Amino acid sequence: MYTALNHLHSYWAYFTLLVLAIAFLNAMVGYFKNKDFSMAKDLRISLFALIFTHIQLLIGLILYFVSPRFSAWQDGGVMGNDLLRLILIEHPFTNIIAVALITIGWSKHKKEVSSKRKFGKIALFYGIGLFLILLRIPYMLWFD
Template sequence: MEVLQFIHSYWAYLVLFVLVVATLNALFKFFGNKEFDAKDFRISLFALITMHIQLLLGLILWFTKGYFDEMTVGEVMKNSTIRNLAVEHPTTMIIAVILVTIGYSKHKKKLVSKPKFKMLAIFYTLALVLVLAKIPWNLWFS
């Protein structure tokens, strides 16, 4: 389980980097009226893939950690640190992955560049805000 925790923790840096790149790419190209090309497709796809891998790692960790094995739901909810790790962080990150997935799916249905970038920019930006809000920064920099 320590190996999985290590992978989940360090994969998160890649996920954050790729999500920032994909979001900025979509925003700059949307506002710059650029054409959507294969590179843009690959960037958005890589963000989707890295986030889904991170989600899978996180779900495996969540189920193996056993937060609710030794504590009741009430005890977990009263402890802000454990509540963040057991409830708030996973829930927020699942929502972020859903947003990236929706944005990626919607952009593929658009036929011209501006709406493609608009879908990616909206959904990836929302996902990035959620990810940044719920990264356990205290664990990253300790």
């Protein structure tokens, strides 16, 4: 269970970051070039990014509790150990906030009428979300 989920979370992360980056850049281009927000392309890209991040969140939440590192909460020393603190506190905490911001951006873009403001909401919230995610990825485990 743990190994499978860990692999899934690890590989899904590539797709999530890729689609998020595409959605962010697409929104930046749309915003600064004053493009029309299209249902066929722009809405779909933003929705894909939202779905990919939500799936990553769900896998991450389950992984958290099945990971052997979780028992460190009982054994103690989580705060004092850089790797444990990253995996059990910083990474989940930062990413839950990031996914919440991305979801808020998605919700807010729906309420906007003008294309410019739709792109603006996606660019701002997805951009901050992506930035936060990249800040606290356990890269040493990922590329190991």
